[in-house]
Amino acid sequence: MTVRTFANPASQTAQPILSVLIPFLRDDPQPLLDALETEAAALAGTVEVVVMDDGTGDPDLTVAIETRIATFVLPVTLLTLATNEGRSKGRNRLATAARGSSLLFLDSDMRPDTPHFLGTWADLVRCDDPAVAFGGFSLLQAPTDRRFAVHRSMAAKSECVAHDIRALTPEKYVYTSNLLVRRDVFDSEGFDAAFAGWGWEDVEWAMRVSRRYPVIHVDNPATHMGLDTVQALAGKYEQSAPNFARVIAKHPDIIQGYPSFKAARLLKRIPALSAIRPWIRRVAMFEPLPVASRAFALRLYRAALYAEAV
Incomplete structure (x- = not known):
């Protein structure tokens, strides 16, 4: 280097x-x-x-x-x-x-x-x-x-x-x-x-x-x-999913108490979550919606990504 x-x-x-x-x-x-x-x-x-x-x-x-x-x-x-x-x-x-x-x-x-x-x-x-x-x-x-x-x-x-x-x-x-x-x-x-x-x-x-x-x-x-914009944040969350999986593997006792883990585990039960996930992202990107609604959708999108790891 x-x-x-x-x-x-x-x-x-x-x-x-x-x-x-x-x-x-x-x-x-x-x-x-x-x-x-x-x-x-x-x-x-x-x-x-x-x-x-x-x-x-x-x-x-x-x-x-x-x-x-x-x-x-x-x-x-x-x-x-x-x-x-x-x-x-x-x-x-x-x-x-x-x-x-x-x-x-x-x-x-x-x-x-x-x-x-x-x-x-x-x-x-x-x-x-x-x-x-x-x-x-x-x-x-x-x-x-x-x-x-x-x-x-x-x-x-x-x-x-x-x-x-x-x-x-x-x-x-x-x-x-x-x-x-x-x-x-x-x-x-x-x-x-x-x-x-x-x-x-x-x-x-x-x-x-x-x-x-x-x-x-x-x-x-x-x-x-x-x-960041919503689009940039969504991109970062997509990058972070493998890292979240690594944290689960290394510290399962601690991460299980985190809201992000609990939300991901709940979403994992939903059939065809991978097909639904892009629509959650679109909701977060939809500017006419109230900020609170878009923020909730973006957190939900992150949890849907992390569901692959739990």
């Missing part, structure tokens, strides 16, 4: 306790990097950022990012991969490149919700040094376009959950978009590289880790900016 590495001058003298790890593919992480840079002076080199282009293949973007971060006070390293490695392998590579004792996985389409986002994470590392901590999602800064209304509705219900509620089922509400992991924990439990496409690799990781380490939830959210 050919990897181009560019480290800005601030990285040379930094002694980070926390490494922020940001993978991206065919999008521009500069708005997020700019937001993180606003905290640089207060952090004084205790937090570094390692950002990785997972095979976008855009030399102009690479140069633009390198030029931008060269002037940053925040220590930043850019890894540019010649070909795509995928979500699990890519995050494992980022962890290898990091120098901090704790790792913060942050997706490139996230935006901090407070001006002291990194500072809060760094303080938590200094004071408590948790094995695993999730900071939470919000939609505070997310786009409000009508084409994203269904995803916004679904995310508000299932992902943007208060930290005290998340703590009741700690392994369930773990996503690699605002996730703190102590290095020794990650060294013992990396992401399963056998997961392909989209979905479930972070939840499976959390299931595995929660058997050995405590998973805590804190109130330090970031906005998920990357809302």
